[in-house]
Each structure stands twice: as structure tokens, then as C-alpha cells.
Amino acid sequence: MTGPARRLTMEELDRLCGKRLAAAAGAAPGQGDTPAYIGPLERHVRDGDRRLLRLWYDDSEAAVRLWSFLLTEEERLHAARAAGLRIVGAMKDLGTVPVMAYALPNLVAFYPDGAWWTPCVMELSEGLFGVAQSLGLGEAFCPVRAMAGAFVTRAHFPIPDLLTCSVGATCDDFSAVAQRVESLGHPILWWEIPSRRRPESGEPAVTLPGGLVAPTSQVAMVRSELDRVRVALAELAGLPLGDAELAAAIREANRIRGLLGELRRLAYTAEPCPMPALEMLIAEMLAIHFCSDRAESAAVLTELLGEVRRRIHEGRGVMEAGAARLFWVNPVADLRVMNLLEECGARLCGTDYMFCHALDRIPEDLPPLEALARTALADPMVGPSADRAARIIRDARALGAEGIVVSRIPGASHCALEGAVLRRIIEADGGLPVVELEVPPVADPLWPTLTTRLDALVETVLASRRKQVIV
Amino acid sequence: MGVCPYARAFVAGILSPSGLAPQGNPRGGSSGLPREAVVPDAAVMTSTCDQMRRAAEWLAMAGGPPVFLMNVPATWQTAASVRMYRDELERLGRFLVRLGGSPPSPNRLIEVMEDYDARRAALRGLVGTLSAWQASEAVARFDLDPYEESMDPVQAGATGGLPASAERYERTSRPWHPDSAAPAIPLALIGGPLMLGDGRLFEAIERAGGQVVLDGTEGGVRTMPAPLNRRRLRDDPLMELVDAYFGSIPDVFRRPDSALTQWLGREVPASGARGIIVWRYVWCDLWAAAVGRLRESTGLPVLDMDISGDDAGFDRTAHRLAAFLEVLR
Numbered sequence: 001m002t003g004p005a006r007r008l009t010m011e012e013l014d015r016l017c018g019k020r021l022a023a024a025a026g027a028a029p030g031q032g033d034t035p036a037y038i039g040p041l042e043r044h045v046r047d048g049d050r051r052l053l054r055l056w057y058d059d060s061e062a063a064v065r066l067w068s069f070l071l072t073e074e075e076r077l078h079a080a081r082a083a084g085l086r087i088v089g090a091m092k093d094l095g096t097v098p099v100m101a102y103a104l105p106n107l108v109a110f111y112p113d114g115a116w117w118t119p120c121v122m123e124l125s126e127g128l129f130g131v132a133q134s135l136g137l138g139e140a141f142c143p144v145r146a147m148a149g150a151f152v153t154r155a156h157f158p159i160p161d162l163l164t165c166s167v168g169a170t171c172d173d174f175s176a177v178a179q180r181v182e183s184l185g186h187p188i189l190w191w192e193i194p195s196r197r198r199p200e201s202g203e204p205a206v207t208l209p210g211g212l213v214a215p216t217s218q219v220a221m222v223r224s225e226l227d228r229v230r231v232a233l234a235e236l237a238g239l240p241l242g243d244a245e246l247a248a249a250i251r252e253a254n255r256i257r258g259l260l261g262e263l264r265r266l267a268y269t270a271e272p273c274p275m276p277a278l279e280m281l282i283a284e285m286l287a288i289h290f291c292s293d294r295a296e297s298a299a300v301l302t303e304l305l306g307e308v309r310r311r312i313h314e315g316r317g318v319m320e321a322g323a324a325r326l327f328w329v330n331p332v333a334d335l336r337v338m339n340l341l342e343e344c345g346a347r348l349c350g351t352d353y354m355f356c357h358a359l360d361r362i363p364e365d366l367p368p369l370e371a372l373a374r375t376a377l378a379d380p381m382v383g384p385s386a387d388r389a390a391r392i393i394r395d396a397r398a399l400g401a402e403g404i405v406v407s408r409i410p411g412a413s414h415c416a417l418e419g420a421v422l423r424r425i426i427e428a429d430g431g432l433p434v435v436e437l438e439v440p441p442v443a444d445p446l447w448p449t450l451t452t453r454l455d456a457l458v459e460t461v462l463a464s465r466r467k468q469v470i471v
Numbered sequence: 472m473g474v475c476p477y478a479r480a481f482v483a484g485i486l487s488p489s490g491l492a493p494q495g496n497p498r499g500g501s502s503g504l505p506r507e508a509v510v511p512d513a514a515v516m517t518s519t520c521d522q523m524r525r526a527a528e529w530l531a532m533a534g535g536p537p538v539f540l541m542n543v544p545a546t547w548q549t550a551a552s553v554r555m556y557r558d559e560l561e562r563l564g565r566f567l568v569r570l571g572g573s574p575p576s577p578n579r580l581i582e583v584m585e586d587y588d589a590r591r592a593a594l595r596g597l598v599g600t601l602s603a604w605q606a607s608e609a610v611a612r613f614d615l616d617p618y619e620e621s622m623d624p625v626q627a628g629a630t631g632g633l634p635a636s637a638e639r640y641e642r643t644s645r646p647w648h649p650d651s652a653a654p655a656i657p658l659a660l661i662g663g664p665l666m667l668g669d670g671r672l673f674e675a676i677e678r679a680g681g682q683v684v685l686d687g688t689e690g691g692v693r694t695m696p697a698p699l700n701r702r703r704l705r706d707d708p709l710m711e712l713v714d715a716y717f718g719s720i721p722d723v724f725r726r727p728d729s730a731l732t733q734w735l736g737r738e739v740p741a742s743g744a745r746g747i748i749v750w751r752y753v754w755c756d757l758w759a760a761a762v763g764r765l766r767e768s769t770g771l772p773v774l775d776m777d778i779s780g781d782d783a784g785f786d787r788t789a790h791r792l793a794a795f796l797e798v799l800r
Contacts (some may be wrong), residue, residue, distance in 0.1 A: 136763020140777075141756060167545040167726045172521040175545065176760035179728055183764055190726040192546045194555060195518040200565070217558060224551040385528055408473075413756045416473020417525035421532065 004272065005311065005318045007056040007342075008063075014040035017064045033303075035296065037072040038064060044071045050123045051442075056339045058279045058318065062300075062307040069291055069300050070282055073110065074157055076292045080108040081158050086236050089160030090289065091147075092174050093193070095358025096376040097164050097229060098289045103249035104237040110292050112157060112181075113174070115150040116143045120334050120441040128153070135180055142173040142412035143333045143441050151181050162236045163188045164229055169195035169382035172413045189232050191225040193376060194218055196383035208378040209360035212387055223373035230369065246368035252294060254361050259301040260287045261359065266308050268349050268399045272317025274308045277348035278338040281331070284351065288358045318342070324461040325349035327401035327432075329392060329422065333409060334443040337450060341405075344454040346461075350399040352392050356380050385418050389425035396432060402461040404430070405454070408438040433460045475522040475754040476780025477664060482530050485514050513537045513570055515563065519545075519724040522754060539566045545726045547717065556717040557709060580708045588699045590617050598692055603683035604673035607665065610690055655682035656799050657743050661735070661765070662750035662758050662776075664689035671785070672750070679793040680800060685742035688750055693734060694720050723757045731761075732768065739769055746772045746799050748792070753777050772799060 008016065017040050024034035041052050049071065057063055081087055088109040090097035101109035118126055120143075128149030132138070135152070137145040150156040165178045165188050182188045196214050199205035204216040234241040263283060267275040275283075283304055290297040311317060319342055327350040332338060341348065357378040363371040380388040396404060404426055408415040423434045435457040437450055513536050516527045527540040542559050544552035568574055575583065594613050598606035612619055658676065660683045665672070676683055687693045697719035704711045721730035739747065747765055751758035762775045774795040776788055 136766070137760060140753070140759055165726075168542075169518060169524065172724075172756040175724070175726065176756045179726060180760055180764070182727060188727070190546050192544050192549075192552055192555070194542045194544065195524060195540065197540065197542070200562070221551055221555050225546075225549075228549070385525065386532075413473075413475075413754050414521040414525060416754075417478075417522060417529060421525065421528055424532065 003316075004320055005059045005316060007276070007318070007339075008059050010041050010045070010052050010055065010057065012059075013057040013064060013067070014042050016059070016061065017041075017068070020061050020064055033299065035065075035069075035299075037075070038068040039072075041067060041071065048122045048125055050125065051121045051335065054336055055278065056276075058276050060307045062303040063279055065300055065303055066279060066282055069293075069296060070285075073114075073292050077108065077110055077158050080292070086161045087158055088233065088236070089157075089163045091163065091165035091178055091188070092170050093164075093166040093376060094355040094379065095288045096166075096226070096372055099249055099253045099362070099372065100226070100230060100241070100246060101233055102252070102290065102294050103241055103245040104233060104239050106239065107233065107237050108292055109289060110157065110160075111289050112147050112150065112160070112163075113144055114289075115147040115156055116333065117335070117441075118150065118156060119143060119146050120336075123442055126153075126155075128156075132177075135184075137177060137180060140411055141177060142171070142409050142415075144171075144174055145177050145411075148177050148180050148184075151184060151186060159186065162232060164232070165190055166193045166376070168192045171381070173411065189229065191229055192221065193225070193379065193382050194221060196377055196379075196387070198384075206374060208374045209363065210356060210378045210391060212378055212383065212391075214374075214377050219370070219373050219377055222377050223369050226369050226372055226376070243368050246372070247364070250362045250364060250368055250371060254364065256290065256294070256298050256301065257287055257359060257361055259298060259305060260284065261361075263301060263305045263308060264351075264359070266305070266312060268351075270308070270312045270317070272315075272321040273319055273323060273347035274311040274317050275304065276318050276338070277328070277341050278335060279304070280348055280351070281335070281338050281353070284353055284355075284359070288355055319347060323347040324458040325400055325402045326457065326461070327351065327392065327396040327399070327404045328353075328407065329404060330354060330407045330409060330415070332407050332439045332443075333441040334439050337407075337437075337439050337443055340447075340450060340454060344451060345458050346403075346454065349401045350395050352380060352388070352395070354381055356391060356395075381414070385421040386425055388418075389422045389429070392422070393426060393430035393432075396430060401432065402464065403457045404432050404434045405457065406434060406436045408436060410438055410440050433457060433464075473754060475520075475752045476778065477666065477752050477755075478522040478526040480666060480780065481516075481523070482526050482533070482535070485511055485530055485535050486533055511536050513539060513566070515539045515541060515566075517541045517543045519543050519722070520755070520757060537566075537570070539563060543717070543724075545724055547725055547730070553713060553717065557713045560709060560712060577708055581704055584699060584704060584708060584712065585701075587617060591695060592698065595692070595695065602673075603660065603686045604670060604677075607673065607686055607688075607691060608670065610692065610695070611665075614690065653680070653800075656680055656745055656796055657682055657684040659683070659685040659687060659739050659742055659744035659747045659771075660691075660750060661685075661687040661747055661761075662689070663752055663755055665750070666780070672788070675789045675792050676748075676796075679789070679796045681746075681792070681796045683748075684744055685738055687735070687738065689722070693738075694722065696720060723761055728761075732764075735765065736768065739771070744771065746774065746795065748774045748776055748795070750776050750778060753779055 020034055024032050045052050085106050085108050088101045088107055089112045090109050091113055098109035101107045119128055128146040131149035131152050132145040135148055137148055163186055167175050167190050199215045205213050206216055206219055207213050230241050267280055286297045324346040326346045328348060329352045331353045357375055362375050406419050406422055408419050419436050423436060426432060426434050435453050437453055443450060514530060516523050518524045518540060527538050531538045541563055544555050546552045597609055658681045665688050673683060696715040699711055699715055721734040723731055749762050762773055766773045
């Protein structure tokens with residue numbers, strides 16, 4: 001057994017990348033697995049991604065591949081368009097429409113929503129918030145308003161050939177921003193996702209992935225909405241999109257979800273922690289949209305999983321054993337805060353980044369649209385907060401979490417109320433300490449506050465352990 | 472923190488009805504209409520915004536009365552969304568029956584709908600003769616009790632439907648100040664719902680030299696359901712109810728929101744408004760995002776009133792109104 005794996009600066013990660021590229025250059029044809037997109041992060045800093053200089057990275061070639069894959073998505077999308085593929089911009093549903101789009105060989109799907117991280121990665125130098133402000137989307141809106149700016153500047157992703165957006169029981173921020181995007185001349189196929197409710201007594205109901213139960217009528221409603229999406233995708237592709245194609249796409253999506261599921265299980269339970277929180281956050285995001293390349297997503301996750309298994313086998317982690325085990329709720333607008341978690345002596349031990357439904361396996365024994373509808377309706381954000389809290393408690397217990405961080409998104413209209421409800425239920429029913437944070441896209445000015453709050457939670461967890469030992 | 476004042480007031484008003492204050496309670500009336508402290512047996516809320524959707528949970532967790540959260544689809548151009556709305560009406564009916572109500576026969580439902588329709592028609596006729604302030608009061612009174620005497624279509628025919636003390640509204644050449652011969656500046660008031668006591672908004676506007684000529688707030692005429700089609704009513708009363716409400720009310724949560732855009736594009740120019748006041752609560756993203764588009768689409772000056780729901784906030788509101796009207800003048 002050796003000491004914990006070091007955390008790398010970007011410069012150090014780039015040196016590791018250089019070694020990988022050199023080894024690939026010297027390898028015999030067909031040997032090794034170093035795709036062309038792999039390259040130093042310094043090239044992205046030159047393009048303005050300055051936050052990369054402030055992050056700490058995992059010391060592995062798997063991390064090199066993960067980061068290169070993430071940061072080259074825009075290039076992939078532009079290359080896809082140049083190659084004649086049609087581009088689908090899926091908005092808000094987080095994990096459903098891309099599964100359908102990738103059923104067709106000439107479609108590529110991505111989430112314009114992802115632009116919400118651009119102000120963080122570029123440390124506000126890109127001006128997207130300023131453009132959004134000029135559209136009437138000021139600071140009162142969640143950082144996803146950057147998406148509207150990106151549609152105006154056209155500097156971040158190609159304008160999709162088809163835009164879809166789930167609405168209904170979704171964030172008002174998002175609905176409002178997307179409507180603003182449409183008003184700029186980008187037509188949107190809006191599809192309804194109703195507020196999930198519990199079945200009434202005697203009402204026909206079905207079990208959703210993840211264990212929730214919903215009325216059959218609501219599932220049927222979502223299924224008919226997804227059928228509209230199916231028709232639009234087929235028209236865009238000029239190809240049929242039937243059950244056979246969808247079923248194959250679901251199997252592929254499940255393969256990726258399976259890889260991620262195993263990665264999460266190991267990374268969140270093994271002691272010491274074998275993979276840092278930041279890389280795990282990025283890995284989880286791959287399950288939603290495959291980062292515009294489904295096959296490569298699987299390869300990236302496979303390499304990460306291999307690294308985690310190797311470390312577990314060697315008894316090696318990224319920090320000493322015994323760190324406070326924290327469960328994280330909601331994605332952070334500033335990626336650097338995931339580093340802070342570990343700097344405060346904690347490790348990630350489970351997550352709900354608002355898309356648990358994209359981590360669960362899609363049923364393969366149902367008609368494909370029925371399976372996708374059930375999966376979409378299992379979205380934690382479209383149902384009661386009590387449902388979401390129950391799953392958080394269940395997952396946190398299963399993964400051995402000792403504390404919970406509810407990370408609020410500034411300006412998000414659902415966060416304040418939902419955060420308070422989640423906290424109340426988790427504390428009452430879960431018996432776990434909870435801390436709420438609000439993380440802006442560049443959190444540096446709040447660093448002392450965030451540190452203090454995380455420190456307090458870690459101290460509470462460790463004190464609780466000591467108390468249990470004494471008892 | 473982070474909670475819409477309307478949602479907060481709604482929950483507080485349900486949990487502590489006896490504590491109703493002039494401010495901080497959702498509208499049953501826009502200008503401080505008297506409202507008895509009645510403990511509700513249930514609360515019906517809709518899913519049309521994040522805050523109210525979450526507030527429904529909040530209310531249930533706080534030990535309030537049974538809550539019915541009605542799913543109102545944001546989309547409206549598909550048969551599925553219409554069907555969902557109809558299903559929700561039926562579910563609401565079952566909820567009311569569980570509370571002790573009895574299901575109406577089709578004829579009884581038709582009868583009630585026709586009665587409401589007649590009273591709404593009287594109300595529509597009434598509001599056209601009133602100042603915006605008075606009209607807002609009249610709509611609020613109707614919402615509270617459509618069977619109030621002044622809302623009776625027969626009475627309305629005899630008396631014009633006006634409360635005895637109401638002042639007749641002179642639509643033109645009304646001086647904005649007793650000492651001024653200058654006409655008041657016509658304004659459109661657009662946005663979310665007003666709360667009890669917000670009649671002072673109209674007062675503040677008039678004091679500052681303005682006059683609301685179009686009330687497009689959530690409780691105004693914009694959200695009145697369409698008149699019923701008598702033939703279709705006989706064929707399928709529930710479907711006619713769907714059409715009258717879901718099929719006709721333009722609102723900001725709809726996707727796409729083209730019906731609201733069309734309504735504004737028609738009504739704002741027709742009103743002769745020279746400026747627009749957007750009444751929105753802090754944390755209301757839907758109306759907040761509409762402000763920029765209103766500026767673009769109408770070309771009129773727009774005052775973005777972010778309402779915090781407290782008295783100090785209203786003082787600020789009054790100052791901003793005065794400044795806005797000074798610019799328009």
C-alpha cells in the first residue's frame with residue numbers, strides 16, 4: 001500500500017498528458033487507446049478557460065482522457081455539422097431526448113443547458129451573463145441564463161437543427177430562459193412533463209425506475225409527448241425511428257449507465273476514496289448526453305472504472321482513509337467547490353445532481369417509449385421534494401453517508417423552497433446533519449464562508465463518530 | 472429568503488387565516504376588501520409556477536388543510552395537454568367529493584356554468600364602465616363571491632352593477648391632479664396577481680399623474696375565462712369548461728407563450744397606453760423574463776416593478792412610479 005494519489009495542478013496534468021501522447025506516438029499501429037481529442041488543457045486556457053488553472057486534478061491518465069473529452073465537446077459538435085450530421089439541442093429533460101436522438105446514426109444531441117458552466121470555466125470573461133442581461137435575463141435568474149447568451153454570440157456551440165425543451169413541472173428559470181431563446185428566432189419543440197403525483201387510492205399506477213410510483217395516466221401523457229419528439233427526430237434525420245431503433249439505443253444507454261453505476265458504487269463506497277469528487281461530477285454528467293459521442297463516453301468511463309478498480313486493488317485512494325463521508329445534492333455552478341470538499345477533509349459519498357433518473361437503468365422489457373416515459377417521469381425535479389428527499393435518504397444510507405450538503409444554485413427559483421423542504425425532511429427522517437450552501441459560478445469571494453460551512457459539517461460528522469465510539 | 476411574497480402570503484394566509492393583514496395576503500381583493508377570517512377546509516393550488524408548486528408541499532408539511540395541486544399543462548397546442556387538463560378537472564371533482572361535496576348531475580353542472588357565465592358577462596360589462604381600480608375591485612369581489620348582489624346580472628341590468636358608492640369612471644380628459652389641467656398619462660399594468668391591499672398601487676399611480684387604462688395583471692380581465700358556447704355546453708359541459716379556461720386564458724407560463732404575446736400585441740395599443748408597468752414579485756422568473764420582450768415588442772417605456780411585499784418596499788414602489796411618470800410626462 002502506498003500513500004494517497006497526489007492531486008495535480010493543470011500543468012502537472014498536462015505533463016501526464018504529454019507522456020500519454022508520446023507513448024501513443026511510439027506505439028505500434030492498433031496498440032493503445034489514445035483518441036485524437038486528447039491533448040493538454042493548456043490549449044483550452046489559451047481559449048479563455050481560465051478556471052482550469054485553479055482546479056486540482058486526479059493523477060491518472062483516465063483523468064487526462066476525461067478532461068480532454070469534456071472540453072472538446074464543442075469541437076465535436078462543429079465537426080459533426082461539417083460531416084453532415086444533424087444536431088439536436090435537448091433542453092432541460094436531462095437524460096431522455098439524447099437517448100432517443102442517438103438511436104439515429106445521423107443525429108448528434110447535446111444540451112445547450114451545459115453553457116451554464118461556461119461563465120465558471122471562463123471565469124466570467126466570456127460575457128455571456130452580460131448578453132443575457134441585455135435580453136432582460138439578469139442576476140435574478142439562475143446561471144443557466146448563460147445559455148441565452150450563447151445562442152446570441154454563437155461562439156460556444158453550433159445552433160442546433162432541432163431544439164426540444166421539456167416544460168411543465170420544470171424550473172421557471174429554465175422555462176423563461178428557453179422562451180427568451182425562442183423569441184430570438186430559435187423554434188422549440190416544447191414537450192410536457194407533468195408534476196408527478198402519487199396515485200390516488202385505486203388509481204392505476206406503475207413503478208418507475210428508482211422505485212417511485214406514478215399514475216398510469218401521467219406515464220401515458222409523457223409517452224404521447226415523447227412520441228411527438230420521436231416524430232420530430234425521425235423527420236430531422238430523414239430516417240425511421242421505430243421501436244427497434246429505440247430499443248437498441250436504450251440498450252446502449254443502459255450500458256453507459258451500467259458503467260457509471262459501477263463507477264459510482266466503487267468510488268462512493270471504497271475506503272479510502274479512490275476517485276476525487278470533481279472527476280466524479282464530470283463522469284456523472286456523461287450519462288445525461290454522452291458528451292456528444294456515445295461510444296467514446298463508454299470508453300472514457302471504462303478507463304475511469306479501470307483506474308478506480310486498480311486503486312482499490314492497491315488499497316490506494318486520493319486521500320487518507322477516514323474522511324468525513326458526505327452526500328452532495330444539486331450540481332455546483334463553480335467546479336472548484338468540488339475540490340474544496342476534499343480540502344475540508346471530506347469525501348464524496350453519493351450524489352443527487354438533479355438527474356438521478358438518468359443514472360437508473362431504463363427498463364428493457366417494456367415498449368421503448370413507455371420505458372422512456374417512465375424514466376422521464378422519475379426525474380427528481382418534477383415530483384414532490386418529499387420524494388426526492390426520500391431517495392436522498394435511501395441512497396445516503398446505502399452508501400454510508402454521514403452528512404449531506406444541499407448546494408443551492410443562485411437565482412434558481414425552486415432552490416430556496418426546495419432546499420428548505422429537503423433539509424427539513426432529511427434532518428427529521430434521515431437523522432443526518434445537513435448544511436446548505438449557495439455556490440455562484442465563480443465562488444472565490446465566498447471561499448471563506450463556504451470553507452467554514454463545510455468545515456463545520458465535517459467537524460460535526462467527526463464529532464458524531466467520536467461520540468459513537470465513547471457510547 | 473428566495474421565496475416569492477405571493478407564495479409566502481398564500482401559505483401564511485391558509486395557516487393563519489385569523490392573522491389576515493392588509494398586506495401580505497394573497498388577493499381575495501385588490502384594495503383591502505373586507506375578508507372574514509375563515510379556516511379553509513382545503514387549499515387548491517396549481518402547478519403553473521415553481522414557487523406555488525413547492526408552496527403546496529410546504530403547506531402540507533406545515534400541517535395545513537388538505538392540498539390539491541392541480542396540474543395545469545404549460546403546453547397547450549396538443550390533444551394530450553387538453554386531455555390532461557380535463558383529467559385534472561375530474562380529479563379535482565373527486566377531491567371535492569372526498570371533502571364532502573356531491574358530484575353534480577350534468578344538468579346541474581350546466582346550470583351552474585350558465586349562471587357563472589351570465590354573471591361573468593355582467594362583470595365584463597361592468598368593468599368597461601369603471602376605472603381600472605374599481606374594475607380590479609369588482610373582479611376581486613367576483614372572485615370572492617360571484618353571488619354578491621352587485622354581480623347579479625339582473626341587478627346589473629337595473630343599476631349598472633355598480634356598488635352604490637362607486638364613482639363613475641370618465642375614460643377621457645380626467646385631470647391627473649386637482650390643480651392640473653393636464654390629462655393623466657395612460658398606462659398598462661401587466662403582470663402577476665395583486666394582493667389584498669394593493670389597491671393602493673392604483674392610488675399611487677393616480678397620485679403620480681397616471682391612470683391605468685389596461686389591467687393585465689393575473690386577477691384582471693386578462694384571465695377571465697371565455698364566454699361559454701351554449702351548444703357545446705349541452706353536448707359536453709366538462710369539455711366546455713376546459714375550453715373556457717384552458718383554451719382561452721393567455722398567461723406567462725404557457726409554452727409557447729404566443730397567446731399572451733398576441734393578447735398584449737392587441738390590447739396594449741388598443742388601450743392607448745403610453746407606458747407599461749410590469750408588476751412582478753421578486754423570484755418570479757416568468758414575469759421577470761417578460762420585461763425585456765415587452766420593451767422590444769411594444770416599443771413603450773416599461774417600468775419593471777419587482778415587488779418584495781413589504782411596506783418599505785411599497786414606498787420604494789411609489790417613488791419609482793413617480794419617477795417613471797415624470798419621465799413620461
